[in-house]
Amino acid sequence: MPHIAIVSIPAHGHVNPSLEIVRTLVARGHRVTYANDPSFADPVRGSGAELKPYESTLLKGRLGTDGDQIDQLTLFLDDAIAMLPQLRAAYQDDRPDLFLYDIAGAPARILADEWGVPAVQLSPTFVAWDGYEQDMAPMIEAMRADPRGADYYRRFTAWLTESGSRVTDGPAFMGRPDRSLALIPRALQPCADRVDAKVYDFVGPILGDRSAQGTWTRPADAEKVLLVSLGSAFTKHPGFYRRSIAAFGSLPGWHTVLQIGSQVDPAELGAVPDSVEVRSWVPQLAILEQADAFLTHAGMGGSSEGLYCGVPMIAAPQAADQFANAEQLAALGVGRVVDSATVTPEELREALLHLTTDAAVAARCAEIKNELRTHGGADRAADLIEAALPVVSERFPR
Numbered sequence: 001m002p003h004i005a006i007v008s009i010p011a012h013g014h015v016n017p018s019l020e021i022v023r024t025l026v027a028r029g030h031r032v033t034y035a036n037d038p039s040f041a042d043p044v045r046g047s048g049a050e051l052k053p054y055e056s057t058l059l060k061g062r063l064g065t066d067g068d069q070i071d072q073l074t075l076f077l078d079d080a081i082a083m084l085p086q087l088r089a090a091y092q093d094d095r096p097d098l099f100l101y102d103i104a105g106a107p108a109r110i111l112a113d114e115w116g117v118p119a120v121q122l123s124p125t126f127v128a129w130d131g132y133e134q135d136m137a138p139m140i141e142a143m144r145a146d147p148r149g150a151d152y153y154r155r156f157t158a159w160l161t162e163s164g165s166r167v168t169d170g171p172a173f174m175g176r177p178d179r180s181l182a183l184i185p186r187a188l189q190p191c192a193d194r195v196d197a198k199v200y201d202f203v204g205p206i207l208g209d210r211s212a213q214g215t216w217t218r219p220a221d222a223e224k225v226l227l228v229s230l231g232s233a234f235t236k237h238p239g240f241y242r243r244s245i246a247a248f249g250s251l252p253g254w255h256t257v258l259q260i261g262s263q264v265d266p267a268e269l270g271a272v273p274d275s276v277e278v279r280s281w282v283p284q285l286a287i288l289e290q291a292d293a294f295l296t297h298a299g300m301g302g303s304s305e306g307l308y309c310g311v312p313m314i315a316a317p318q319a320a321d322q323f324a325n326a327e328q329l330a331a332l333g334v335g336r337v338v339d340s341a342t343v344t345p346e347e348l349r350e351a352l353l354h355l356t357t358d359a360a361v362a363a364r365c366a367e368i369k370n371e372l373r374t375h376g377g378a379d380r381a382a383d384l385i386e387a388a389l390p391v392v393s394e395r396f397p398r
């Protein structure tokens with residue numbers, strides 16, 4: 001029975017895209033282990049994988065709450081440095097036939113090289129294209145000019161060198177894998193025509209059965225439903241939630257589901273009309289399948305789910321790849337980008353009404369929805385993963 005090891009971090013946007021792949025591989029007879037923090041034991045075991053626990057430092061940091069891009073990247077580097085010896089201990093006497101590693105689970109790439117095990121990256125976000133480094137050069141140079149950024153890159157190179165990695169440039173180590181499955185729709189990939197098809201395969205979105213996350217029933221009197229969610233990390237925005245309530249709470253016929261996360265006290269929202277349903281967490285896909293519009297932070301998971309469900313989106317990006325995703329949604333003709341810090345209730349309301357009454361937007365949403373629902377999904381991903389497995393009889397001759 002081939003042993004496939006997945007390495008990821010305790011974040012829904014990184015774990016959720018892989019779970020249906022795990023179920024498919026397990027159903028095909030593979031043994032799958034999943035390295036992650038114990039806080040994600042339930043979804044990992046629910047997929048049929050065996051948890052290989054390690055302690056993630058991300059849960060002790062400020063991920064999604066404070067700091068700029070350099071601060072956030074530093075948190076990921078600190079986590080990778082702490083993760084590597086734990087992975088080595090977990091797999092030293094149980095070496096896999098193949099590593100599948102999330103972009104933030106890249107220490108597995110070091111072990112794969114060290115042990116002569118093939119490795120395939122699982123990217124829950126967009127991937128590099130021909131000329132990517134040149135296109136990103138101004139941003140990278142600005143980060144290197146900041147003393148914190150210079151220290152980040154110095155530490156990254158030093159760690160890779162000390163760890164024996166054959167790739168010692170941090171950006172290349174993260175962004176230039178030998179082989180990668182992009183768990184996103186090709187429609188969301190910037191410069192898709194410049195992506196190396198020999199390295200990258202687009203297999204997303206891979207959504208699968210989310211019934212374990214709960215269900216949601218559309219109110220009988222709701223003519224239209226709007227979901228407002230800034231994801232699971234960058235959610236500390238009570239002012240934006242208050243403006244959303246002001247924008248949508250009095251719209252005739254509309255029912256708004258407002259997810260505020262765990263960092264905001266509902267009391268901070270003030271008076272909430274009956275047409276607005278406030279939750280700390282929601283089964284997002286279950287709601288989107290019944291919704292008419294989505295106000296999203298434009299994370300890759302939410303953007304993919306919105307496209308899959310064929311709903312127009314107001315994009316209010318907060319960090320990381322969300323800004324590029326938001327612009328791509330607008331370029332696809334299914335979204336409108338707003339600045340969550342400055343957008344007014346009137347502007348939010350106008351964006352919603354425009355997106356949900358424009359025939360061209362509805363046509364593009366339906367077109368992309370049909371395209372994604374006929375995509376390869378988990379079965380195609382599993383086929384490509386099996387093709388990357390070494391011939392077991394050669395590794396373990398009888």
